[in-house]
Amino acid sequence: MATSKQMTFSRRSFLKSSALASGGMIIGFNLFNACKSDVKPSIDLSKLNYNDFNAFIKISPEGKVTIFAPNPEIGQGVKTSMPMLIAEELDVAWKDVYVVQGDLDTKNFTRQLAGGSQSIRLGWEPLRQTGATAKQMLVNAAAARWGVDASECNAKLGVITNANGETLGYGDVVSEAALLEVPENVTLKDSKDFTIIGQGKGNVDIDKIITGKPLFGLDYKEEGMLYATILRPPAFGQILDSFDAAAAKAIPGVIDVITIGEKAKAYIEDGPNSWTARFNDHEKVVVIANNTWNAIKGKKAIKATWKEESPLEDTALHDKKLNAILDGNTFSTMRSDGNVKKAFANADTVFERTYESPFLPHSCMEPMNFFASVTPDKVHLVGPTQTPAEAAKIVSKLLDRDIDDVHVEMTRMGGGFGRRLYNDFVCEAVEISNTIKKPVKMVSTREDDIATGIYRPAKKYRIAASLKEGEITGYHLKESNIDSNMYGLIPHFFPAGAIENYQVDTANYRSNISTGAWRAPYTNFLASAEQSFFDELAEEMGVDRIQLHMDLLDKAKNNPDPKIDYSPERLQGVLKLVVDKSNWGKAEEGVYQGLSVYYCHNTHVAEVADIVMENGLPLVKKVTCAVDCGVVVNPLGALNQIKGGIIDGIGHAMYSDFGFNNGIPQSNNFNTYQLIRMGQTPKVDVHFIESDMAPTGLGEPTLPPVGAAVANAIYKATGKRLRKQPYMSNMNVEETVLG
C-alpha cells in the first residue's frame, strides 16, 4: 500500500526540536531539504529561523498545536491541506490545530513556492514523516516517565495511553519530549487509519475572510508607510522620453514624484538574464502619496511623452508570424518516434487541423502590490508572491545586500495563476523604498495590472494524423508560440506512446510583449487543441470517439519508454468513469455533449460538457468530471479546485479575448475584458477514482481539458467546429480547413 511505509531518514537532521521558554516544544523542519546538523529552531517565536527550517510545529503545555504552514497560499488550499498531513500523523484533533502562515526568507530551501500543482505531491511523504516523528517523541517522553517501553504505548487524538490504561496528554510531556533525540525511524499510518486525510476540512482562514480581516498584501499597513503608483509605458515597445510632474505635485497628498529603474537596469547590464529584472530595466515615473487614491490621482496627472524603443506590435502581426512559423521549417523537435514523414507519405489520408488562442492576462482579483522597507539594518518585504525565495534572491542582488538582510513575509494572495511567480512588483517596491528611504507600498491599479501584464502568450497548434487502412499511423503536432515553447515532459504526454510514428515540433516568435506562465502553462490550450482534434479525427475515421481513445490507450500500455509520463490505465479509468456518470450518449433532447480526456500535472482527468443553445448561443449547463488524483487529502478543498479550474477554463476558452493594437493592449479593465460570471457557469459534478496512490495536485489539471469538451459539444449542437478561442468571439468565423 503506497500510503503506509516504514521510513528511515537518510539524515538525522531532517527535524530539530527545542524546548520553549513557555514550557512547550517547537519542532523545526525543512520540507524538501535536510537542514544543517548543527542548527536548532529558535525558542523565540518572533525570531523563527526560516533559513534553516521552513516550517514549524509548536505544541503548548495545554496540548494546543500550532502549525506554521510553509507554502504560499494563492487560493489553492495548501494552507489547509499541508497542515492536515502533519496533523494526521501527529494524531491530534483537527479542531485543536491552529494554522499560521509561516514567514519565508530562506537561502537553503528548494521548493517553497506555489506553482505547478506540486505542493501536495511533494509534501506527501515529508509532512507526514514530520507529524509521525513528533508523535514518536511525545510517546517516547511518556514512556520514559512511566518507565515502560515506548512500544507498549499508544497515541491517539493528543492522548498517550500505556498498557495499564494510564494516560498523558501531549501537553503533559511536551517539555520532556523537546529534550529527546529526534527518532530516525517512524512508522506512517495505513491509509485505512486516516482520520483527517480524506475528511473535508474547511479553509483555515474562513473566519477572517468572511469578516473582512486584513489578510492580503493590499491590506498590509505599517506606521509611516507611504503609497506609490507607477506610470508605465502605454504600449509595449515604448519607453519614457520625458515627463512633467508639476500637476501631479500640486495634488494634495502627493508627496513626491521620482523615477526608478536604474537598479534593475544595472543588474541586467551586469549579465544575468532574469525575467523579473527585464520587466524593470527602463525608467518609470513613480508617484509617492499619503494614501492610495492620491497616488492614483497623481499618476493620472503626470504628463509624459514616450519614445519607441522597438517596433509596436499588434494582433495581426502575431497572427502572421505564428502562421509563418507553422508553414516554415524553423522547428525544434521535442520528441520523435518512428518516422512521421514516411508514415505521412504512405498514408491513405492525412488529416490536418489548426487551433488558435489569444494572449491572456492573469486578472488576479488582488492587483499586484508589495510592501518594502529598505533600511541600513534590513530589507523588510511583505506581500503576495508565489516565489518568496526568488524575491529575496533578486532583491539582494538588486540592492547588493547580503541575502540574510532580506526578510520576506508572505500574505494570503488574492489569486496567483502564475502572475505572482514573477517578482517585478517586488523589485519596484524595493527600488522605491530604497530611493525615498521610507516604508512604502507599491499599488498597481486594475488598468496597470491588465495592460502592463506578463501574459499567457498567443499560440497556435497544427496537428496532423496519417490514416492507413483505417488505422492512425502517424501523428505530427507543431507548436507555434510567442517567446517560449512547451517544455519538460509535455511532449511525452498522450498520445506519445500510443501512435507508432509520432513527432512534436516547436518554434517561437520573439515579441517585445512580456509573456510568462499562466495557470497550467502550455497545456491550458494544448489540451483544447489536441482533444478537439481527436474528436474531429474520430468523425473523419467514422469510429466511436470513446472506443478510439480506449484503443489508443491500450496501445500505449505496451510502450516501454520511461519518459511516457501518463498512465494509460488511469486515463482509461477516468474515461470509463466519466462515460458512466455523465449519461454519455443518452442526453435529453436539446442537450449536446462533448468529451475531453487529459493528463497533466500528474493528475488524470476526463470531462463531459453538456451544453444547450439559448437565443442561438451555446451555454454550458453542466460539466461531469472524473478525476484520478490518488488519495484525496481534503475533499472540500479538492472539489473547490476542480470546480474552479473547470469554470475558469470555460470562461477563458469561451469569453476572454485579448489582443494588441500598435503595442497597446485592447482592454485594460473588466468592462472591455470579459471574465466568466455566475450566469454563464455550469454546475460541475465531480467523481473521484477511489485510490490509495500518493496524492497529486489539483490546482491546474482540470482546467486544460474543458475547452475541448465545450468545443466538441458546440459542434454537436451547431455543426460548427470551433478552433479559435475565445469561442464566443469566433462563432461566425468560416471553417478553415487547412488539410
Place this chain on the structure above:
Amino acid sequence: MQNIDNMPTFNLKINNETHTVEADMDTPLLWVLRDQIDLVGTKYGCGIGQCGACTVHVDGTATRSCLLQVSQAEGMNITTIEGLSEHGDHPVQQAWKEVDVPQCGYCQAGQIMTASAFLDKNPNPTETQIRNAMHGNICRCAAYNNIEEAVKVAAEKLS
C-alpha cells in the same frame, strides 16, 4: 505635501459609528474605508464598478464603494463587511462558512455584501434570481458553484 490642511472634512456613519475624515471630495468611499478608517475588508478590484469586490451597503442597498464619492456618502448609513454582524454570524456569513465557499477569498466580502442585501429584499429567491443578483460580482477563482450554493443555504436560514 501641499494643501493637506485644507482638505474638506466629512462625517461618515459607518457600521453605526461616526467617523470624521479629511479627504478630497472626489475620493471614492472605498479608499476612505481602506486607507483612512482601516476597514480593509472592502476590497479594490477594478475601480469602475465592474467586479463587485468593493460592495458595501448604503442605506441597505448593495453599492459599489469605488464609485461612491466620499462627499456623497455623508448622512447615509454605510455598512461594511466588518459591520455586517457583531460576531461574524450573519446567516450569509454562516452559510459561506458551512459551504466553505472561498478559494483565494479576495472577492468574498463583496460577494457576501451583495448576497446579504439581495436576501434582505428577497429572502426566498429562485435559482435564476440568485444567478441574476450575483452576476455583477466576479470570482476569478470561479468558486461560483459554492457561492450559488451558499446563497441558497443562507436563504433557507433566513426564511
